[in-house]
Amino acid sequence: MTSIIPPEDWLPDTGRFEGEWQGGVHGAGICVIANRIERPGGGPRLHRHPYAETFVIRSGRALFTVGGEEIEAAAGHILVVPAGVPHKFENLGPGPLETIDIHEAGSFETEWLE
Incomplete structure (x- = not known):
């Protein structure tokens, strides 16, 4: 059966496109x-x-730290981080950073390292 998930079921009512969705239940x-x-x-x-985890940069600029490597990415770039590799990212500015982060699992599993 096909599922369609309306925005009110996964995006908070902030007027912005930001939120989380776990697909396993669907x-x-x-x-x-x-x-x-x-x-x-x-x-x-x-x-x-x-x-x-796959990152799609929608707008802005980001600095990713993936393992021991630093990678700058901007709007339109796609970055794939392999399983088990420590990573983080930050907004480089000057404006907002918007990303879509796709986790290859039906539920989130995160080990925080700092």
Whole structure:
């Protein structure tokens, strides 16, 4: 059966496209996070997952730390972090950073490292 999930079921009523969705309850093997990070320097701290994570940069600029490598990404870029690799990212500014983060699992599993 096909599922359609309306925005009110996964996006908070903030007027922005940001929120989290876990697909396992709908038979999907992915989870999605829509991020909007307003301030430069903002972003998640170092963590890892037992599955790959794919980032789609919708707008802005980000500095990713993936393992021991630093990677700058901007609107239109896609970055894939392999399973088990520690990573974090931050908004480089000057404006907001918007990303879609796709987790290759039906529910979130995160190990925070800092």
